[in-house]
Amino acid sequence: MTTPERPTRPLPRGRRFDLRATAMFFGLLATALVTGGLALRALSGVVRQRPVWAFVLVCVVLAIVLAHGRRRRWLSAARIARRAGEALEQATTTALDALEAPAPALATAPAPAPPTAHADGHGPGRALGQETGHTSGYEPGHDFDALSPEEFEEAIAALCARDGCSRVQVVGGAGDLGADVTAVCPEGRRLVIQCKRYGDDNKVGSQDLQRFGGTCFTVHEADVALVVTTSDFTEPAEGYAAQCGIVCVARDALLAWSDGRAPAPWAACTGGPAA
Template identity: 65%
Template sequence: MAVPERPVRPSYRERRFDLRATAMFFGLSAVVLIIVGLVARAAVDVVEQRPAWAAVLALVTVATTLAYGRRRRRVSAARLARRTTEALEAATSTALDALEAERPARAPGAAWPEVPPSAVHGAPEPTLVLDHDALSPDEFEQAVADLCVRDGCSQVEVVGGAGDLGADVVALTPDGRRLVVQCKRYGDDNKVGSQELQRFGGTCFTVHEADVAVVVTTSDFTAPAVEYAEQCGIVCVDRAGLHAWRDGLAAGPWTVATGGGCGGR
């Protein structure tokens, strides 16, 4: 009588537990998770600041996924880290290119424009003109006003024009007196006469309420004009006196004592 043989079950060899391999697996997994987290965080920041770059990151992610799907063999940790690094470098390069494109263009070798000092410290100081003969009457009035500002006057205004009644520049002297100036932009052969001084003398004190009345000219004064100015207390500043005032060799005409003075005081 034949006894049937029992089928022999194949014996499986139990795999030996490898602590080193297990530790390496978990270590590589942690590295991958950290890299994925950093990439995700960078992607969120980029989307918030530059929505246009989100498309670039999306394309990089899709390309990486497709390349991973095509290759089914096991990818080593070094290869995975290399691919991630390449993707980050590509995204960073694109971001830097976009930032460079947004910067204002400048000529090669040119320096970036600096902020003018007047924008930081206030309005620039008035520019004092050296050649008053080259100015128009209106420009000469402004030049005299600039001299007043330079020497400490406040509330300086150029008021010359039609109906000014002889006042071209008004201001407050450093000690608080009201200053009224008439400007005469004349040539060397055209002196300021007594009639002009009389017209100014009739309005500077009564109409403009001047504490100090001054007539400034690029020419000179006639003898009768000088005599009238001394009588009514008008300060006369002739060409020589104007140059001394301009060059800082003489104080402002409002420092002249009451009673007036001519010929550069």
């Protein structure tokens, strides 16, 4: 008994391999990737300035994806490359238009006024000069004992301005390196003052003078260096000041200067450290 031969179906004929079409596909794909990278790079700046364009581009991409999903037949490689190129060209044109459009002006707060520089150029200070006519913190016969250390510095600066100094500044504070007031004497010498608001039972000692003497001439470049106090000086402090050329203004001398009974302390000072 023979078995009937079953008819066989012919195998479906597949597409033949086309090297030219494959090379064209990969070439177009590489071009699309490079163009897309350049477009994304151009769009990144637009997105930072105008975030609304990012939303528009996302909507465009979603619409393209949805439209592509509804199609029931495969598109050829050439059509995919052509449509991708058109979409990228449109996106690039939109990005360039957005870059050419002026960005909205942002409200900016006014810049703060720069701090007043020291007369020696070392940082900020509170200006108090004869040219401003400002004498805050000083009155004739003022009770210096009632002032705070900061107010005492302001009063000494006002005295300097009253007696003809220019470029008077209160520079005391953290990191002042011993200088509380700086000014330029009427004859043009640079004046550096350290203020000591002490009580009667607390005299200015030699250590205070040594610290000031180490910076007043070398760091602050003083021509005349003064130490003004509401108290008095110890004998070692006065001896050190005489050796270094520092003028000591004790309580009695300060009151006489303030009341106009004595000339300004720098008037009889030759200035500079002793040889």
